[in-house]
Amino acid sequence: MILQRTRPPLLETPFEVFDRSVFTPNDQFYVRWHWAVIPTSIEVAKFRLIVHGQVETPLSLSLEEIVGLPRVELAAVSQCSGNSRGYVLPRVAGAQWSNGAMGNAKWTGVRLKDILDRAGVKAGAVQVRFNGLDEPVVEGAPDFMKSLDIDHARDGEVMIAYAMNGQQLPLLNGFPLRLVVPGWYSTYWVKMLNDIEVLAQPDSNYWMKTAYTIPDTPYANVTPGQTGVKMVPINRMEPRSFITNIQNGASFAAGSPTLARGIAFGGDYGVAKVDFSADGGKSWQPAQLGQDEGKYSFRQWETYFTLAAKGNHSLMVRCTNSKGEAQPGNANWNPAGFMRNVIETTAVTAA
Ligand SMILES: Nc1nc2c(c(=O)[nH]1)N[C@H]1C(S)=C(S)[C@@H](COP(=O)(O)O)O[C@H]1N2
Ligand SMILES: [Mo]
DSSP: OEEEETTTTEEEOOGGGGGTOSSOOGGGSOEEOSOSBOOSOOOTTTOEEEEEESBSSOEEEEHHHHHTSOOEEEEEEEEOTTTTGGGOSSOOSSOOOOSOSEEEEEEEEEEHHHHHHHHOBOTTOOEEEEEESOBOSSTTSOOOEEEEEHHHHTSSOOEEEEEETTEEOOGGGTTTOEEEOTTBOGGGSOSSEEEEEEESSOOOSHHHHTTTEEESSGGGOOOTTOOSOOEEEOOBOOOEEEEOSOOTTOEEOTTSOEEEEEEEEOTTSOEEEEEEESSTTSSOEEOEEOOOOOTTSOEEEEEEEOOOSSEEEEEEEEEEETTSOBOOSSOOOOTTOOOOOOOEEEEEEEO
16 A cells, blocks of 8 residues: 555555456555544444434444345445545645545445435435544544435435445444445545434535535636635546556557556446547547446456557547546646546557
């Protein structure tokens, strides 16, 4: 792992990991926490998930009870809103991630809907707020909490996961329970989840109202210094794709076919196609897609290309999702460095 920070822990996945499999191994999955007061052990028999607020029957569920509910499984990409922030120009404050603040796993757990139905959501509920066991380091600082609209929370896809790639969640990734919000940025995927509150009014806590907000513009894009922009909570992800087997500066023999391969994901929709360019975006060829692990998963792609002329070349890869949304040719910019999804360029030479 690439150590970005120790307290609270920020660990980045080394990029070569994404070339090996569409599933990111648990012990190489990126780690991000906001506060450094994080339990280092959990007493499984004593742990309870409570459900309260605008419900008929408040619940206090043991892990045994939760594991006994109908089980669901889903492959989904978890990506930090600030993934790739280190490439944002002009530069912005925040963790200077390369492209490794993302990962794909098979999540196993229970539907959030099933738990909310059990508690019986009352009329007038508008949002559901999620809180975990981690705490701020100083008194008065805002506890990390995130909320979803009630209809989203009850869509049958949002999941409370207890396993990741067939194993119990690692402590750093949220043992014993974490929220999984397919297609949405990972800031909503609350770890060490132990408290669910159904709210009668929109959540105005710091982590919804102030932090993790984006300009309400296409690609959350603004001009540096621009003011008076309407801000909204960050939400769904957009398509991205990467070459995983060729690094910047690689050199190839001119005139011979070379394999390019990588990963793509469609954001909140599946991958419809991946196109590849060996001439800096002047012409594009379709790449072959690998096995479909579900619309929220990484999808592998590969193609062959030939660099006819000796010299410098730019390789590019572009994902289009099943909603018809493609990666843009120009990088977006916003003050937090969120939602980067520009078409990636890899500079290579032919000799
Ligand atoms: N309890 C809790 N859950 C949290 C956070 C946090 O600080 N505390 N950070 C969120 C953010 S911003 C990200 S990017 C993901 C990171 O998940 P991971 O560490 O499993 O990769 O966790 C989310 N869930
Ligand atoms: Mo994040």
